[in-house]
Amino acid sequence: xxxxxxxxxxxxxxxxxxxxxxxxxxxxxxxxxxxxxxxxxxxxxxxxxxxxxxxxxxxxxxxxxxxxxxxxxxxxxxxxxxxxxxxxxxxxxxxxxxxxxxxxxxxxxxxxxxxxxxxxxxxxxxxxxxxxxxxxxxxxxxxxxxxxxxxxxxxxxxxxxxxxxxxxxxxxxxxxxxxxxxxxxxxxxxxxxxxxxxxxxxxxxxxxxxxxxxxxxxxxxxxxxxxxxxxxxxxxxxxxxxxxxxxxxxxxxxxxxxxxxxxxxxxxxxxxxxxxxxxxxxxxxxxxxxxxxxxxxxxxxxxxxxxxxxxxxxxxxxxxxxxxxxxxxxxxxxxxxxxxxxxxxxxxx
Numbered sequence: 001x002x003x004x005x006x007x008x009x010x011x012x013x014x015x016x017x018x019x020x021x022x023x024x025x026x027x028x029x030x031x032x033x034x035x036x037x038x039x040x041x042x043x044x045x046x047x048x049x050x051x052x053x054x055x056x057x058x059x060x061x062x063x064x065x066x067x068x069x070x071x072x073x074x075x076x077x078x079x080x081x082x083x084x085x086x087x088x089x090x091x092x093x094x095x096x097x098x099x100x101x102x103x104x105x106x107x108x109x110x111x112x113x114x115x116x117x118x119x120x121x122x123x124x125x126x127x128x129x130x131x132x133x134x135x136x137x138x139x140x141x142x143x144x145x146x147x148x149x150x151x152x153x154x155x156x157x158x159x160x161x162x163x164x165x166x167x168x169x170x171x172x173x174x175x176x177x178x179x180x181x182x183x184x185x186x187x188x189x190x191x192x193x194x195x196x197x198x199x200x201x202x203x204x205x206x207x208x209x210x211x212x213x214x215x216x217x218x219x220x221x222x223x224x225x226x227x228x229x230x231x232x233x234x235x236x237x238x239x240x241x242x243x244x245x246x247x248x249x250x251x252x253x254x255x256x257x258x259x260x261x262x263x264x265x266x267x268x269x270x271x272x273x274x275x276x277x278x279x280x281x282x283x284x285x286x287x288x289x290x291x292x293x294x295x296x297x298x299x300x301x302x303x304x305x306x307x308x309x310x311x312x313x314x315x316x317x318x319x320x321x322x323x324x325x326x327x328x329x330x331x332x333x334x335x336x337x338x339x340x341x342x343x344x345x346x347x348x349x
Contacts, residue, residue: 033047
């Protein structure tokens with residue numbers, strides 16, 4: 001099998017490459033990213049390209065499947081750039097896949113594509129995917145779902161898979177996640193479980209997570225199978241205030257959701273952190289997902305719990321853990337995070 005992966009050097013891309021390391025069905029991998037990286041696998045050809053602008057047809061030629069992971073979360077203050085990659089880039093990928101005659105497209109959707117939903121029961125993949133309007137990430141995920149709808153309608157011969165995972169954590173992604181969501185002012189040595197005194201007890205603060213290596217395995221299973229359609233992917237348990245408090249040995253403090261959003265909005269406006277307050281709306285808004293279809297049809301089972309994935313991330317944040325690809329490496333931000341500070345918190349990639 002000849003495989004192409006866009007966004008191959010990020011959190012999920014590196015985990016997918018790890019999952020494919022011993023997959024005999026895959027003979028060649030074209031790994032596409034905006035910045036070059038060394039991938040220690042003789043089957044992998046690393047190609048530097050921007051999915052929003054590049055002619056991808058030659059890169060897709062002869063491919064049996066394309067896994068589209070390329071996506072921007074930063075610069076969060078520049079939606080024009082974000083939309084060019086996230087939405088227009090997805091259109092470019094699908095158009096190139098059609099022109100190159102690729103037989104399967106596996107796309108990185110998200111729980112963030114879902115419309116607001118329940119937190120007291122699980123929903124399956126038929127839940128509406130109109131997103132959370134106040135967050136660019138969710139709007140873009142919802143828009144790309146509609147683009148995929150049209151692609152599937154026009155090309156019924158192409159197998160399309162949509163992965164919809166919860167939050168994706170691993171230790172090696174800690175620096176990249178810190179850069180994307182917390183910014184340069186977070187003092188990493190203080191991110192210790194014993195130093196987190198309380199957990200906000202907000203009724204709708206209930207979310208799902210999965211270890212990055214487990215989501216990489218889910219993608220591998222989708223690649224080598226004949227599966228099609230959407231798959232919710234998350235590990236147990238649901239992370240709610242009770243689970244978080246027990247994990248962190250912290251107190252639960254009742255708070256109104258509006259206070260958390262207000263704090264996020266103020267710190268965003270003051271450029272203390274790069275995440276707009278819409279992320280709080282997404283956390284409170286998206287439903288809890290039923291992952292039964294992935295388990296039944298892909299044969300997927302997570303090897304790590306959501307709590308184990310979260311602990312890995314927190315310990316990685318404390319230690320400044322990273323991985324030697326540009327999206328995940330501490331070298332990307334230069335010593336003392338000078339690049340992030342110099343270019344504006346949330347104003348550049």
